Amino acid sequence: MIKKTLRVVVERVVQLWDDLTESTDAGLLGVARFFGLIYGPIDRSLPIDEAFKKALRYRLAAHVGWRQMFGGITYLLFMVLVVTGVLLAFYYRPSVEEAYPSIQHIVSEVSFGWLIRDTHVWAANLLVIAVLAHMARVFFEAAYKPPRETNWLIGLLLLFVVLAFGSTGYLLPWDQWAYWTVTEVLDAISAVPLLGAMLADALAGDVIVSGATLSRFFSLHVIVLPWIAFALLIYHFTLVRRRGIAPPASSEVEDSPNWRLSTAWTAEEHVEEGGTPFFPNHMLRLLMVTVLVLAVLTTLAALFPRPVGDLADPYTIPDELVSTWVPVDVSLALVRFLGAWGFTLFTLFALVLALLPLFDRRLERRPRQRPVATTLGLAFLVAFALAWFVGRRLRSVPPTTRPQPEIIGQLPTLDPPFLGLAEGRSNELAPSGVDAFKTREP
């Protein structure tokens, strides 16, 4: 009986495997196609299969190598943020009452919640570094020069989106550090002439950082910014594909301006004969980098979790603000040592540097032949790294002391009967001996 059943099962499995191998070409693609997961029985008119093969066969120019990996790392980190962000949103609750407890629930009770949360925090940090490294590579190799100047601008917009993501996400834990850092940032924004106050009001939605602010930041963080980011990313990648990856630095005009002809899906690629194929050569490179970045992320998350501060309290200024994001570290150091003007000048310097490609339209692309741009770029990177290092060492600072409302004069006058007449100072209101011990002296 058992033997018979076993034989039937084995026959069935062999039959299934034969069907699989006969109906399609063997391999993973075949299996996927058999089950209709990719192009197959669903719609035979769309050449998805072909497109996929073409994408794998796509050849990149021979000069493309390890230096170009920072863009890939940036995208990888962005996707890590998307995935961990969605997972966090399963448990996170964006309200004043529930935000903080839900964070506590995520990090201490949800299984692997700590990993998801701290990976999200660290990915946000590494993302800023990866973006800067990517921009530095493009800047020093002058890869932003025609015909790729549009993509530099798209990249700049993406940088602002990244900063907006971090700034809005910073408030969501709703602890004292988050609350007061955001309060200081909004104060700083409202100090900017003309539009500052209006913008800060619109962002906060209230006279102080409150539940209204939390709702706004949350919806910006998980609804508005992701759509903007995806739209910009699609544009960014399309332009990379159409214009090709910039050739090595030289002073010559590109000899093969394939960007003029190539389109993503229809035209033949121009680098069929030269360069190296994406699969498996670049795919292996990507695999190595991806695995290493994920391992580093996990390590940072496990070894240096972001602590949970005290619950946000608008009535108590905390003794210290612990910074948990690279741009905050940098700003801390700049504001502390160079003052508000130093911070403003540094930001202007960064902006000028970012917009430099719009004016620098010579064809020369060798770093040594572009001393001004190279020096400015290096100076910025060194200053940024230095400020980051210093800010990381500062790590925690007391919030700015702002003038406190005069409350002493407004204290309600004590009820005279409480004091008792000179004669009547009996023990009726005297404390019991326990009171002295209830509040333990520090």
Add this chain to the structure above:
Amino acid sequence: MVIAVVLYGTQICVPQPALGQTPQVMRADTTYGCLMCHAEKRRSFSTGIHSDRGIQCDDCHGGNPEAFEVPAAHQGRFLGDPTKLETVQLCSSCHSDADQMRQFGLPTGQLAEFRTSRHGQLLLEESSIDAPTCTDCHDAHTILPPEDARSNVYPTNIPGTCARCHQDGDLMARYGMATDQFAEYRHSAHGVGLFDRLNFAAPTCMGCHGSHAALPPGVTEVVNVCDRCHALVGRAYAQGPHGVPSSEDGLPGCLACHSNHGTERVAPDGISAQCTNCHEPDSPAALVGIELQEGVVQASQDLDAAEHAIDELLLAGVQVVEARFRYQSALTSYSQMALVQHSLDLETLDDLAREVRSNSELVRARAEVRAEARWEHKLFLVPVWFLALATVALAWFKMRDIGHW
């Protein structure tokens, strides 16, 4: 609009008393003779409560306020500047009269109390001018109720009022008294409570010495004085071996460990040192002190550990509602220890210390579980890196195979 303006205009034409000024009962300057010469007294008297009640200069000083000439004004039943003794008689002529004081709800026993006080004895029996009279504490003209913050007898002003004389070295030397009471009081638990925390339930000088009947408590009375506020401690103390000797045989009572004006809180690690103030260092009593101190110190450390554990848990993002509840339970037991230690009941102390410990341990256990979880998070990195490095190695070999590097 026009009507409004007209109404407003008619309003400002009508003389109205300025806001915040209570109408003065004192007659106008020009008709009230005393003020023609004693104008400087007008302001000080008019801010006091007697002025509000319609009392006039001549009610205390006599004379004729209607007169415009000095001799005419100062004639008849004229008191002028009363002596200290006369002042007591003058004040008590109204303040000891129950019929007059009833309407204000004021007690009438001040004079009787004053007679029993050291101040009263000096003044009334020995006719010493060193002794204070009513006006030395209450001021002669600006007499304010004790709930008025400007009053000399407002709680936070009382220590200063007493110190005016009791810090006077020459004056105190005549009676063999120290002058450091105020300095000691200022830094005592009571002084800090009154001045720094504005806790008006904290006793001023009057709280222990009385006001009009001011006297240092007798040795056997000390426990009763402290007991008026520290009732539970007093009860525990009375039940212990020190209780009866203090109230009957004249042992120093509370002051033996806590001093008088300095009222110091004895730190947990300073308990046994207090015992040797009176007992021989190796006596059984001193050993009880050491045992007691060990219990309290241990409980204090347990509490500290629990507090630290809660901080750790909070930083790790753990909800600490239950841990805080446990900590509060431990704190309650610890507070009870502070009471029970006055009875030297080591058995009960031991039970309480155990309660502190068990509750603190529960909090610490939670923190330890959390610390273990942190360790597990780190262990999690071992398979992660093993897989990562293996993948990188495989990819590297493959890349070398296809000759692409």
